[in-house]
Amino acid sequence: MAERLIYTVAVAWLALTGVFLLVAFMPGDPAYSLAVGIAQERNITLEQALEIAHRLMGYNPKEDLWGSYVAFLKGIFQGHFGYSTFYKVPVVEIVRQALPWTLLVLLGATLISFLLGSFLGAWAAQKRATFLEPVVTMTSAAVQALPPFILAILILFVGAVRWHLLPLGGAYAVDMAPSFSFTFGLSVLRHAIGPMLATALPQLAAWTLAMRANTTQVLGEDYIRFAQVRGLPDRVIASRYIRKNAILPLVASLAVGLGYMLGGHTLVEAVFNYPGIGFYFAKAIAVRDFGLLTGLFSLIVLAVLAATLLAEILYGLIDPRVRVRS
């Protein structure tokens, strides 16, 4: 376990070093446009403004490479992920606003797709040799083929533009102030449906196919035959022997899947104008805010690595066989 931890830290360090090198060897000074703005705002010289901008971004090209590298890593360790030149706030501030929306959509989509997918998969496997199994399998394969952001465009077009069932974008109705009222909650849900569907459908298909494959494999195991010979009722065999063993490997990929979705969510949020992490990621590209871009990326990398490590620990706790093997 300690070995895994060291490995994860090493991978995180390599990835962050890559980000730093990109910023360091970028032509031009990323703080320049910010400095111009500050100079005009406060009526000071450009040089003074550049100094302020460098302090805000936590990065100075005049320092030697090693010094700014150490400062960069130290900053991340202390929770400073840089400064957004477009929004003129620290990246952490933007994350604080955006993360709840992304988590709402991703956790909701993951939960629904995992529960429904593992149920459908087990059901399809147990219905082998009927017409239902190929129907479920084929549909899943077709849905899985759709890239999530293409699906997002289709959902937006059909659901919002043609049939007016869904809102065109945003996280809640523009004429509402955030509160804990029922109507506000309803508006939040209505706005989350589009991005949630676009993320959940391909996932649902993937879980269904994986669960079907696992269940089919478990069905062929000797201990299932033995349980039947012992005269256990089918209901007990299905829940305690088949589903339990088939779902175990999926639990491990649950956290990994969440991390993966955090990365692939950029385009979906961009399509729905949904103000989560991915939306700001796309925004950072559109307005060339490199501070925001690299800060968000560093955060996404750390989140994915943490999720992967957590998944491995969890899996070890659930499945004793893994502990013995490693």
Added chain:
Amino acid sequence: MRRVYEDYLLPVWRNGKSRVGLLILLFYLAMALIGPRLVPLDLRSRFSQRYLPPSLAHPLGTDYFGVDILAQIVHGSRLVIGLIFLSSFLAVLLGAAMGIARGYLPGWPGRFLEMIITVFLVIPTFPALLVVAAFFMDKDLGILGLSALIALFLWAPLARAVSAQVLSTRNREFVEASRILGMPLSYILFSDIFTVLIPYLFVHFVLQLKAALEFSVGLMFLGLAKFNPTHWGVMLNYALYQAGALYTPQGYHYVISVVLNIVLLVIGGILLAQGVEEIFQPRLKEYE
């Protein structure tokens, strides 16, 4: 040449899935190669012909600027197809090179390569691609540069598979025999080990086509590459942000034609990949 036909092309053609996938890909390949000569593209704006529905003169209708949609799709396919094949090819080259190097290098250089492969395996690849592409956004990378950029985030799974394969093959009897016979390293690498790897490279090339398509369309959609306006990703960007075809009911055929072509191409890639995996999986198992 004959072996290539008997070992690769014939089985792919005989499998139902991969045959359909191959036909779809060949259709788009033909569209990219000869299509632009058959369908002339006229990008001049004719606002009086805005959002014409599909007709004989315009089989897929016209867009916001009154430009024929079919012509745009056909001319854009050249870049779409070129990008996915080239980046998939470069990813196979890079993955094979890194995998073989990792499998053959002992001690800490090998372990360092292993770390690099792991980094590219675990980081979320699409955001990473976006970050790197954002730094090159003002340069015209050309099709080769853009493909290399996409390939940079595709090669890692192949490198992992290849390195595992090389590690297990280098101690097999026939490699041992070559070594005792005093064959040069280049012979062992390219004759003994490479032959074992060919099915892997083939499967991964096909598998990567789908990812390469999603990556390139995503890049273009976010406006991260300077390229001609008929790439399908750029067309989607126009639909959403510039001309707003997505938000006008008359513009539906514009959105639908682009999306349908992307989906059909993805399905072609997936069918081919599934078929190819079915064909070569038993053969891959033999080596393990």
